Amino acid sequence: MPKLITCFKWVVDEADLRVDPGSRKLVFDRVGYKISDYDRNTIEEAVRLKEQHGGTVTAITVGTPNAKKSLKDVLSRGPDTACFVNDQGFGDLEPSQTAAILAEVIASRLEYDLIICGEGSSDLYAQQVGPRLAEKLGISCVTYANQVSLVDGRLVAERKLDDGVEVVAAKLPALVTVLPDINSPRIPGLKQTLEAGKKPVMEVTAKDLTGEYPARLETVERKAAVIERGGVKLGADKAELKKLVGLLQKDGVIS
Numbered sequence: 001m002p003k004l005i006t007c008f009k010w011v012v013d014e015a016d017l018r019v020d021p022g023s024r025k026l027v028f029d030r031v032g033y034k035i036s037d038y039d040r041n042t043i044e045e046a047v048r049l050k051e052q053h054g055g056t057v058t059a060i061t062v063g064t065p066n067a068k069k070s071l072k073d074v075l076s077r078g079p080d081t082a083c084f085v086n087d088q089g090f091g092d093l094e095p096s097q098t099a100a101i102l103a104e105v106i107a108s109r110l111e112y113d114l115i116i117c118g119e120g121s122s123d124l125y126a127q128q129v130g131p132r133l134a135e136k137l138g139i140s141c142v143t144y145a146n147q148v149s150l151v152d153g154r155l156v157a158e159r160k161l162d163d164g165v166e167v168v169a170a171k172l173p174a175l176v177t178v179l180p181d182i183n184s185p186r187i188p189g190l191k192q193t194l195e196a197g198k199k200p201v202m203e204v205t206a207k208d209l210t211g212e213y214p215a216r217l218e219t220v221e222r223k224a225a226v227i228e229r230g231g232v233k234l235g236a237d238k239a240e241l242k243k244l245v246g247l248l249q250k251d252g253v254i255s
Contacts, residue, residue, distance in 0.1 A: 008043060009039055046059075060106070071201055092216070145177065
């Protein structure tokens with residue numbers, strides 16, 4: 001029976017962000033946090049594979065001690081155990097550092113056949129952690145999957161690409177990054193939420209790691225995007241259409 005690992009990240013809930021109208025700076029003083037939307041799909045897919053083939057699911061995250069609030073949520077979604085890798089300095093990690101930390105913890109403490117990662121995270125969306133983690137562990141990596149199955153000790157995945165669909169197979173152990181349209185994440189009920197508090201959690205701190213991972217990212221400023229509208233009203237006749245083309249050419253939208 002397969003041993004499955006699903007990676008997830010605790011991120012700012014963008015629904016709580018406010019914008020200062022004068023400076024356009026994002027205001028974070030009242031924001032909540034949530035499991036990254038992309039990672040909810042990874043958790044769901046791991047649990048679905050467990051329901052089909054048996055085995056176990058371990059959810060793992062790297063973050064600050066504040067991310068401990070994510071554990072009950074993630075465990076209510078179906079994983080059997082969680083691994084919480086945390087340090088106060090892990091809030092500004094660069095993706096290569098996150099992958100290195102995950103690789104060290106997984107290689108030394110967890111057994112696995114398949115690791116499932118999201119396409120990216122809903123904050124940085126660097127799309128690097130999954131492939132970098134596979135490289136660190138020395139296992140096969142399949143990206144952009146919108147369908148995953150386990151057949152005779154192999155991962156079989158349907159990859160959704162810009163120019164078509166590709167079906168590939170990789171011998172286990174392997175890592176796969178999945179797209180959001182692979183499934184619809186379940187919503188935990190009261191029973192699942194209560195059971196989550198009884199599931200085991202492995203906690204790993206920076207002191208337990210052999211590598212050193214000082215923060216490399218510094219957020220200098222965050223501003224909201226602005227869409228400036230010209231406010232030009234046009235009619236529906238041919239002359240107005242020519243006027244529209246001229247305005248678009250002037251703005252560089254078309255040439």
